[in-house]
Amino acid sequence: MLELRNITKIYNPGEVTEMTLFENFSLSVKKGEFLSIVGSNGSGKTSMLNIICGSIPIEKGEILIGGKNIVGIPEFRRYDRIGRVYQNPAMGTCPSLTITENMALADHKGKKFGLSRGVTKSRIGEYREMLASLGLGLEDKMDIRAGALSGGQRQAMALLMTTMTPIDFLILDEHTAALDPKTAELIMELTGKIVAEKKLTAMMVTHNLRYAVEYGDRIIMMHKGGIVFDRCGEEKKQTTVQDLLGLFTEISIECGN
Amino acid sequence: MTVFLNTCITFLQSGFVFALIAMGYYISYTILDFPDMTVEGTFLSGAVAYGLLVSHGINPWLGLILAFIVGLLFGTITGLLHVKLKIKPLLCGILVSTLLISVNLVAVTAGLYGDFAGESSAMIPFGRDLETLTAVFPINLIPNKIGIVSGLRDLVLFLVMVVVFKLLLDAFLKTKCGLLLRAAGDNAQFVTTQAKDAGNSKILGLGIGNAYAAVAGALYTEISGNVNQSMGIGMVVIGLASLIIGLSVFSRVHRMKATTKVILGAIIYQACLTIAQRLGMPSAYNKLIMAIIFTIALVLSERKKVKTKATKQPNGKESANHA
Structure with missing residues (x-):
């Protein structure tokens, strides 16, 4: 699934503080x-x-996910x-966005963020259920800014x-x-x-x-x-x-x- | 009475126009935390683009659209300088507003006289025969003067523009794209983990912010009666002061939209300036007063912040006044 091959990572290369962390590291x-x-x-x-x-960034090596190099x-x-x-x-989370807005952003990950409505109304019920499953009472605070949470x-x-x-x-x-x-x-x-x-x-x-x-x-x-x-x-x-x-x-x- | 009414109309007119800059700053400064100096240049660019079209007899509504596009373009350049070349926010704005001094100058001389050399005093006069916004449909249906009150057309025009642009901004900030923009200002790393480039949102935000400033510039020509090279000076202060005054004066009014607060802030700021002038302050002191009022607003808003921090309850209902 994931493979790190012969990774070399040097911090501050060429400087006095140069530090080699990984040398041919594999996992x-x-x-x-x-x-x-x-x-x-x-x-x-x-x-x-x-x-x-x-x-x-890395100096050398390959990172393979499903066999594909993603470096x-x-x-x-x-x-x-x-x-x-x-x-x-x-x-x-985004502190100045409400819980609902945060959830809507995450829900839309990987898709295009166009000019359609930011929070899809029909999804709110589902967000509420998911939040309820946490058992933290967040489902009752969905219009509160995430920054106000603990x-x-x-x-x-x-x-x-x-x-x-x-x-x-x-x-x-x-x-x-x-x-x-x-x-x-x-x-x-x-x-x-x-x-x-x-x-x-x-x-x-x-x-x-x-x-x-x-x-x-x-x-x-x-x-x-x-x-x-x-x-x-x-x-x-x-x-x-x-x-x-x-x-x-x-x-x-x-x-x- | 006449004096009072006309004073009110004066500051309402300029308040509405500068509210557009302040709304632009709401995106760049409040949401993206980017002190954008480009506005000094794009305000004038908007006026130049509008003025050139109008002075050639082209429909002023098209001029307004061109102003918007020009602002969007140069705001985007500021954004690109910051995001792609990693130049600091203040410097990006200074760079673009400096290059715009030349661009605006050349645009005016080339547009009017076909001469690309540029002359420092180049300006576009707005004579009575020009078809400006207040002279074309549908604004010309409104009588400019009722009884003792004059300047009604401008007032209505500016009010309509402000409301339209406010509603557009409110709607935009609620779209997916707008949500992502707010997230980019709030927590750029979060946007990255959403598999989106936060830089793109920043560039877009700066583009829109400057497009608003450019539209303000275009509208301002209706008040100033010409497009001159010093029009943009002080617009950063006017925009930011209006924004900060609006947001801090109405900070406890949670039900009010931020954009509404910003518009009211612009009106308050212009009212203060106009009153100072009517009290006999020579116009040479204008910018000095502007800076002083801005300083007071800044100090007061900082005080307020400290206070609210101290009294904030742990689960404080400091809820969604951001959209």
């Missing part, structure tokens, strides 16, 4: 896989997601088949909106990190539900090792631009949070921290 993700990605800060997790989505395709076009939820809940509510909406239209990939970039524990739990449950229902291929970066173990079919740990740990199937089922934590500590000691 492949199977269709329908829920991949959890863990690793310390600066290990390249978010950079990898940014490379897949085209938010940052060179601009960022916004790649989102035709990719959905992404960010760490910052404000990124996933972080958790916005993140739930972002998740819902990203998966409203058919996508191949769901990219979750520490999407529970900015939320309180209870809300994070709620969003994570919702994520699991949506991914299972829509049979999505998901890549989730997280610092929460429990979520990584609980929700992922496969777990990788990244360190300094490489994969130091990769388990799936039976092997993954036997992996515990303690194992991951142990490995984390080991790496830290290696680095002399």
Whole structure:
């Protein structure tokens, strides 16, 4: 489904601060896989997601989706088949647009934004149902601006909106990190539900090792631009949070921290 | 009484005209957060395009349409400079309004005398024999003077234009394209993840904003009686001041559409200026007063922002006054 082949990424090339993050980095993700990605800060997790989505350029390598190389395709076009939820809940919605308007935008993803009515009246009922399924009471506030909602509510909406239209990939970039524990739990449950229902291929970066173990079919740990740990199937089922934590500590000691 | 009524008509006339610039700024400044300096140039370009057509005896309604297109075109150039060449907003506007000084000058001299050299004083006079908007159908059905009140034709014409352009803008902002434009100003990354190029929306927004300014320029010729090269000066301040005054004075009126607030803002601003003039302020001080009133409006609107932030409730019903 997705394949990264021999990716090389250098930050600030030619300058004193030049830093090679990836050198011949490769990774492949199977269709329908829920991949959890863990690793310390600066290990390249978010950079990898940014490379897949085209938010940052690469020096060398291929990114294949369904066998097609997408390097060179601009960022916004790649989102035709990719959905992404960010760490910052404000990124996933438009604060000065109402909930309904936000939903209408997401509902129309991939189509032409012409001069027809922005919010299709006949769809509102469906939006209300979808919002009601979140159980956050948003269905009663549909004419309120999204900016007036709490972080958790916005993140739930972002998740819902990203998966409203058919996508191949769901990219979750520490999407529970900015939320309180209870809300994070709620969003994570919702994520699991949506991914299972829509049979999505998901890549989730997280610092929460429990979520990584609980929700992922496969777990990788990244360190300094490489994969130091990769388990799936039976092997993954036997992996515990303690194992991951142990490995984390080991790496830290290696680095002399 | 006569003086009072005529004063009212004067500021209403100019208020309606400048409301068009302010509505343009509602798109570029409020929605897209782009301080667009291009307006100084496109205001005059609109007037030039209109003036040239009218002075050659062509139907003024066509002149108005041409003004709109010219504004759209140069606004688009500003947008392209910003989006494609990554030039900063302020500089894009300054660049395009500077190049427009030449363009407007050459257009006037070439259009009137067939001479491309351009002369700094080139202007298009609007004599009585010209078929301007107030002289053609259907505005000529309105008597220009009833009793002691004069200038009625202009007033009605401008009012109709403002209402039409306001309704068009309101309708546009509710379309899919308009929704995407508002989203692009709000959260460009969101538009990207919707698989759309946020840059295109920005370019379109700047185009429309300047088209509105150009139409204002064309209408203003009816007041000024000519098209002269200094017409555009101060239009950035007039437009932004009207916008900010309107939005901050009526910030608590949630039921009112933003475009309505902006029009009222333009009228308030013109009323202040006209009153200052009628109180005996020499016209040389015009721009000084303009700047002072704008400063006051800015300070007041900032104060208000701080206040509302402090008193805002967590789930505050600060609802949809944006469309």
